[in-house]
Amino acid sequence: MSENAAKNNAEAIRRQIKRFPSGPGLYFMKGADDKVLYIGKAKNLRSRVAGYFQQSADLAASRGPKIVEMLGKVLTVDFLETPNEVDAVLKEARLIKDIRPPYNTDLVDDKTFPYLEITTGEDFPGVYITRKPRPKGSRLFGPFTSAKDLRQVLVVLQKIFKFRTCNLDIRADDAKRRFFRPCILYSIKQCTAPCAAKLEKPQYRKIIEDLMRFLRSKRSTVLRRLRKQMAEAAEALHYEKAAMCRDRIRLIENLDKRGTPYDDVQPEVFAADPTEALVMLQKILQTAQPVRIIEGIDVANIAGTEAVGSLVKFIDGRPFKNGYRRFRIKTAKRRDDYAMIAEVVKRRYKYALAGEELWPDLVLIDGGLGHLHAARDAFAQMKAPLPNIAAIAKKHEVLYLLGATEPLKLPAHSPARKLLQYVRDEAHRFAQHYHHILRTKKMLNKQ
Numbered sequence: 434m435s436e437n438a439a440k441n442n443a444e445a446i447r448r449q450i451k452r453f454p455s456g457p458g459l460y461f462m463k464g465a466d467d468k469v470l471y472i473g474k475a476k477n478l479r480s481r482v483a484g485y486f487q488q489s490a491d492l493a494a495s496r497g498p499k500i501v502e503m504l505g506k507v508l509t510v511d512f513l514e515t516p517n518e519v520d521a522v523l524k525e526a527r528l529i530k531d532i533r534p535p536y537n538t539d540l541v542d543d544k545t546f547p548y549l550e551i552t553t554g555e556d557f558p559g560v561y562i563t564r565k566p567r568p569k570g571s572r573l574f575g576p577f578t579s580a581k582d583l584r585q586v587l588v589v590l591q592k593i594f595k596f597r598t599c600n601l602d603i604r605a606d607d608a609k610r611r612f613f614r615p616c617i618l619y620s621i622k623q624c625t626a627p628c629a630a631k632l633e634k635p636q637y638r639k640i641i642e643d644l645m646r647f648l649r650s651k652r653s654t655v656l657r658r659l660r661k662q663m664a665e666a667a668e669a670l671h672y673e674k675a676a677m678c679r680d681r682i683r684l685i686e687n688l689d690k691r692g693t694p695y696d697d698v699q700p701e702v703f704a705a706d707p708t709e710a711l712v713m714l715q716k717i718l719q720t721a722q723p724v725r726i727i728e729g730i731d732v733a734n735i736a737g738t739e740a741v742g743s744l745v746k747f748i749d750g751r752p753f754k755n756g757y758r759r760f761r762i763k764t765a766k767r768r769d770d771y772a773m774i775a776e777v778v779k780r781r782y783k784y785a786l787a788g789e790e791l792w793p794d795l796v797l798i799d800g801g802l803g804h805l806h807a808a809r810d811a812f813a814q815m816k817a818p819l820p821n822i823a824a825i826a827k828k829h830e831v832l833y834l835l836g837a838t839e840p841l842k843l844p845a846h847s848p849a850r851k852l853l854q855y856v857r858d859e860a861h862r863f864a865q866h867y868h869h870i871l872r873t874k875k876m877l878n879k880q
Contacts, residue, residue, distance in 0.1 A: 437756040439764035442508060443486055446486055446488050446507070446509065446827050447483070448508055448844075449509070449510060450479060450482050450486065450510065451479070451763070452513055453478045453479040453482060453483075453864060454478055454479065454499060454512070454514055455477050455478065455479050456476065456477070456478065456514060457474075457476050457477075457478070457515050457516075457518045457520075457521045458474070458475065458478045458512055458513050458514040458515045458518060459472060459473065459474050459475075459512065459513045459515065459522055459524060459525055460472070460473050460474075460478055460481065460482045460510060460511070460512045460513075460526070460535075461510065461511045461512065461513070462485075462503060462507045462510055462536070462827055463503075463507065463508060463509045463510065463511060464468065464506040464508055465506070465508065465551055466509060467509075468535050468865065469534045470506060470507060470534055470535060471503055471534050471535075472528055472529055472532065472534055472537055472808065473523060473525070474518075474521040474522060474524075474525040475521070475763055476518055478512050478514070479672035482510055482512070485500075485504060486504075488643065488790070489782060495670065499536060500536070501807050501816055502536075503536040512822070512844055518624075519689070519691065519692065520692070520801075521717070522578045522817055523546070523576065523578065523692045523697045525547070527698075527699075530627050530754065531757070531863060533670070533757075535792065537651040537795060541785070544573065544695075544861050545564050545566050545699045545701055546576030546577060546578060546580075546692075546699065546703050546732065546878060547562050547563065547575060547576060547577055547580045547583055547627060548563055548564070548566055548573045548574065548575035548576055548577070548694070548702075549561075549573070549574040549575055549583065549587070549648070550562075550563045550566050550567070550571050550572070551572045551573075551574075551641060551644070551645065551715070551841075552567065552570060552571045552735075553571060553572045553641070554569065554570025554571065555569065555570070555603070555693055556604050556605040556634055557597065557605070557627040557628075557634065557637050558596070558637075558638075558641045559597050559598060559599065559600070559605045560590075560591070560596045560597070560598055560644070561598065562580070562583055562817060563714075565702060566702060566703070568703070569689070569707060572645060572809050573574060573694045573866050574648050574690045574691065575692065575693075575694070576691060576694075576697055577690060577691045578690045578691065578791075579690060581771070582684065582687040582690065583687075584701060585684050585687075586684040586685060586687055587683050588687060589681050589685065590644065590647075591618075591623050591624070592622075592623055592710055593655070594643060594644045594647075595622070595624055595625045595640065596624070596625075596626075596640055596641060596644060597624050597625075597627060598618075599616070599625075601628050601630070603627050603628050605633070605634040610627075610628060610630040610631040611629065611644055612627050613629040613630070613847070614629065615628055615629040616628075616647060617630065617818065620832045625637065625640065648688065652685055652688065653684065654749065656682060656685060656686070656770045659678050659681055659682050659685070659809065660678075660682060662674075662678045663678035663679055663682070666678060666880075668776045675879065678694070682835040698862060700855070700858065700859050701869065706750075706752070706848075707749065707750020707848070707852050708846075710750060710848035710851065710852035711724050711725070711750055711852070712751070713797070713847065713848060713849035714849050714853075717832075717841070718821050718823075718834075719793065720794070720821065722794065723794070724764065724794045724795055724821075725748060725749055725794055726746065726748055726791065726793040726794050726795075727746070727747040727750075727793060727794065727796075727797055727852075727856055728745065728746050728747075728756075728781075728793040728795070728796050728797070729744070729745045729747070729797045729798075729799065729856040729857055729859060730743070730744050730777055730778065730781075730796065730797070730798050730799065730808070730860060731741065731743050731798075731799035731857070731861045731863070731864045732762070732770055732774060732777065732799075732802075732864060733772040733861075733864040733865050734762075734770065736767065737763075740761075740762035740765070740773060741759060741760060741761055741762060741861040741862075741864055742759070742760040742762060742773060742774075742776070742777035742864065743757070743758070743759055743760070743860050744756075744758040744759075744760070744777065744781055744860070745856065745859045745863055746756050746862045747792070747852075747855075747859075750852055752859060753845045757863060758781065759863070759864075760776070760777050760780055762774070762777075763775055763805065764775060770800065770805035770807075771803055771804065771806075772806065772807070774798060774800070774804050774807045774811070775807050775808070775810065775811035775814075776811075778807075778808050778811035779811050779814070779815055782812070782815065782817060783815065784856070785817075786815060786817045792818070793820060794820075794821060795821045795823060796808065796822045796823075797822075797823050797824070797825065797853060797856050797857060797860075798822065798823070798824040798825075799824070799825070799827075799857045799860055799861050800824050801824060801826040801827060801833060802824065802840075804824050805822060805823070805824035805833045805835065808822050808824075809822060809835060819835075822834075822835055823853070825853050825857050826840075826856065827857075829842075830842075830843075830845075830854070831849070832850075833855065837871060855868065
């Protein structure tokens with residue numbers, strides 16, 4: 434880009450930024466072909482993004498040479514408003530992991546946000562902070578944006594509700610509990626000691642129900658009581674007690690700095706050990722070679738607009754994010770899922786057919802028998818060798834295999850089924866997420 438063209442482009446971007454909102458959200462630095470180069474979050478979108486394009490700013494000194502290099506490639510800037518800063522933090526992390534912009538160095542690893550987990554499947558549920566929730570038998574709150582704040586607020590909550598945070602296996606029918614010596618948390622009145630039968634299952638379950646109700650509510654009663662205590666302590670010149678109440682109020686208010694398990698999915702969190710699953714898959718597919726590379730395909734088509742396809746890649750049972758791809762559907766009719774699956778297959782595997790990429794050991798289609806046949810026919814039309822293809826349908830969770838007379842019903846807790854569901858759900862999430870963003874703002878890289 435010439436110097437004059439660069440100046441004109443920067444001036445156009447500055448005019449564009451003047452129309453940005455002043456609330457929280459995400460901004461997207463985009464280069465040629467609308468490719469996203471960088472994603473950032475901001476409390477004030479207009480002010481934050483304008484800082485990159487101030488003529489007097491010394492960005493090399495304030496933000497480093499990589500940012501200067503990036504800005505030399507930026508052609509447009511876009512934004513996505515969010516309801517609050519918490520939503521911006523969670524969306525930024527998810528989009529960076531999905532899109533992997535070249536100038537984002539943070540949040541591209543497997544680090545995840547923590548949850549507050551209550552093990553409701555136990556006789557005496559425990560309350561824990563975890564980045565790896567149990568596969569079943571627990572209630573999750575979060576993800577939370579700050580692990581430090583969550584650890585601090587857990588201490589406050591335990592003082593109020595006196596739940597257990599230990600990892601003991603406590604059973605209601607264990608008669609020996611009454612001889613057990615509780616830990617110091619019972620002595621300092623931070624735990625009701627169900628381990629030592631200091632209260633029974635119904636009373637303890639009431640504590641847990643009250644805690645969950647508190648976490649789901651606005652917590653106004655507790656906060657009102659703490660504010661009253663703070664005011665009374667300050668009036669009596671008990672400043673240390675007033676400060677303690679103030680800090681507890683802040684920590685409890687931090688419980689709102691969280692998303693929901695459904696809206697803010699972290700698929701990396703729920704991945705199981707794939708070793709056994711891959712061995713089982715090799716037997717199911719009856720292949721001589723181990724199943725190492727699995728690619729999952731899905732399409733998203735809501736209201737007949739902005740149809741997209743997704744491809745996710747798993748290597749040795751783990752997501753390989755650099756292998757993820759998105760496809761704007763170009764030729765297939767918007768409501769024809771089979772044709773869209775065929776288009777994605779042809780566009781993806783033409784490179785493998787040309788010898789430029791490896792063939793996967795398994796191609797997994799999100800759908801039923803018709804989707805499976807659509808993929809098979811696409812390979813035939815390409816005159817390509819037919820890889821192992823399977824489809825897994827959400828409604829009945831059965832596996833369709835080419836040549837099989839009946840779908841395969843794997844046990845609910847089968848490692849192979851769980852891995853295939855993970856691949857399928859990741860492809861679905863990736864397609865739907867991209868589709869949702871496209872409909873909200875046309876901002877992501879074209880395929």
